[in-house]
Amino acid sequence: MTAAAGFCPRCGSGLAGPPPTVCPACAYQLYVNARPTASLVVLDGQGRFLALRRAMEPMAGLWETPGGFCDGFEHPRDAAVREGREELGVEVRLGDLIGMYVGTYEFQGELLPVLDCFYFATLDVAAIRLDPAESSDMTWFDLAAPPKMAFSTMDAALVDAYRVQESLLSAK
Template sequence: MTYHCHRCGAPLASAPPVECPACGYAMFLNARPTASVIIVDGDRFLALMRAREPNAGRWDLPGGFCDGWELPRDAAVREAREELGVAVRLDQFVGMYLGEYQFQGELLPVLDMFWLATIVDGQLRPDPSEATDHGWLPLRDPPSMAFSTMDSALPDAAAMLVRGH
């Protein structure tokens, strides 16, 4: 694969991080931020069956990429509204996890952020372009999820709830 400078278009010697030999622009490959919610009801959490690639047909958590200049907390609330048709209240912050996302033939680094959340308004109506199904799954014994960061965040969320934080 050939890489080019984002500023002047000159060919680059390698993948980022790299400095453009023509204009001196320093190019980096930074993780893209995402925001997701772990909606809990007792000892269960709400999961969606992904309708699209990557990982279509696997269990997923409501969430997605932060828009430019959007605060991650705002993105988490927006994504829940878009994907589920409900308003949520964000509760405890579970954590940030470094992962990967396959998009347009590229493997991108992502920084996935998760919050415990509660539905506060609306009727659950998952967007069919996002999910083919949904279900309440056991938080203490979750299935393998669509992304490894979710596999890490769910046990951390369960531990937080046990400790009462």
């Protein structure tokens, strides 16, 4: 089920249809926009990236990159640093933006659109302390052959991260 609304969030009147729509009572224009997220691709210098095993739904038990939703009015770069600190227990140094990817996230029975921003990052790997509410395990996978990740945007970002790394190596 995709994100929908039956009533105007401003005045409570019934809506004629799903967003995008206009409230017939107060003329409020209602849209369903992608929610921004920020994620990290942490590389180890040996062609591998850090993956975390999700401890919560959706997609519990699958591998993911560290990251999460941006807070209201929070820049994705700031969210990426915050999420890294929360999930890994270490300070994060952001590198370049890998890219932005449109995907979906199931939440409270709805399929929400998301705009996932992925950044290269470095951190003190030896100091990682996983948040058990977020992740049950961590490992390193070959960036050239990653496993299927929890979300399609992660799969796409890892392909692009590999391409960037390969072009940097061939430029040397």
